[in-house]
Amino acid sequence: MKAEIITPSLTIFNDDGSIDYGGNRKLIRHLIDNKVDGIVPLGSTGEFTSLSFKQKKDFIDFYLSEIDGSVKVLPGTGCINYQETIELSNFALAKGAEGVLIIGQYYYAMTQADIFHYYDYLAKQIEGNIYLYNFPARTGTDITPETVLRLLQNNKNIIGMKESVSTFTHTKDIMQLIKTEFPQFKMYSGFDNQFLDNIDYGGQGSIGGLSNILPGLWSKWANAKEDDLYNEVISIKEKILSLMKLYQIEYNCSGLFKELLKARGLDINTTTLFPFEDVKKESITEGLELISQVMDE
Template sequence: MKCKILTPAITVFNEDGSIDYEGNRKVIDFLIDNGVDGIIPLGSSGEFPDISYEDRKEFLELYIKEVNKRVEIIAGTSSMNYDEVVELSNFAIECGANGVMIIPPYYFAISQDQAFRYYDRLANDISGDIYIYNYPARSGFDIEPQTLAKLAKKHKNIKGMKDSTTSIEHTKSCIYAVKEHRNDFEVYSGFDNHFVPNVMAGGSGCIAAISNILPELWAEWIKVTREGNLDEITRIQVEIDDLMQLYGIDSNFSLLYKKLMKERGLDIESTTLFPFDLIDDEKYEKALKIFKRHVR
């Protein structure tokens, strides 16, 4: 059974808020050495809205060079500025990214027709593969399966989608709608615990933030799923279900995940951008207790 785990990587910062390139190299090696299939820098887990365009451009260039084709890399290139999206996307692809992931314009309510026009134009202006980032809780927009299918049918370089929605039925509907036109279209769940029903419906796997802290558990889940080992698939599903509690401990889980990665011995700063740079001891102790149940 075909499936992949892609990690929406955290971004490591220095104490002054600048990007810590050495720390990010350690994260890259940690993820690759523990078996992930690909990495997505500058997604939501990477705190992209708080990083300037120029810093993102420099970061992606060095990130792609450091990965050095060891795994797939899809660059997060979202912005409220259309020209920035196009420029950063083409730059990332020129640097060697396998594709780019883009959330639709947020803040203003966008309609299905406007979303179609947005990605339709991006597909013409970007010289590589595009992955739609559907995240209704943050963008205020939820792409309909028919809109997705229309885009996929028209543009071969609209390659896939990350569906970060609480409704697995929505994800499955998107898979079914697109498969009528494209067998190569990739639909990933954005919620770790949706992985199994995603793959069972013909999806491509998961873009899962928990794989930042436990990449080896996720790599094992991918392996046993490819082998069709139902007992092991179920066992790991139970572990992931328990770990899903980590998402609800703080609204921005980046600080928490960095601190947990440090608990594993990864020598990185846990600095997270203001005002998400503090977590109280009670919340952290709760998270640590959950986390320790699953560290090998």
């Protein structure tokens, strides 16, 4: 199975905070023209927590219409209200999404029994493919391999997962536990620098935010891995490892990534929603210098 790069896309806004559909169209074309395999609108880098339910629906409708099957679309549909998660998920699937990516509850602490109950209930109400989204740094809870296995055994429509975890060991443990019973399960790493580990252990690739800025580098990496071009794979790996520093320049990377995209030639509005609307000029300079240094090596 070919290695994949799926982009958790930024959301482009007008100055007043409304969605800039023209700007998002430019970003979509930027990603597709640079050969990404799929896009996740309303993911973590898409500022989904700041959008109303209606805005999310309208945005998903726009995305699916604009992309029209040219690449896979996995909208983030996790809401703090589980009924909205169900409604938004079924809406996206009815409109043609390949699946929906659902983050766990991100306020109340949850036991593994709670996590199982939550996803098991959602899966039985959602009419289509579900991808679990494990991001313990944001939700405060971690989905264990045993809970993943139990969910798969009880719900055929849970077909994949995104793992945003600090060490790949957790992802590897899940894959090793489920691979015999569920060999077709699709595992994606949320951190860009875990792409090669993911592929080597039988995963599909990465849903990595850096591909917003450099999707061409990412698609080149996936193709090099597919074609067993070892030197090129390692060369790009070193670039990605260096570029991971971009996540550390600003606590919320969305605004910085928009500024970097614009500075590199994509004509978009760089508005980021409150309370992260101010990106320091020195952060933009540092980010551009890092990209220039890495890409010129």
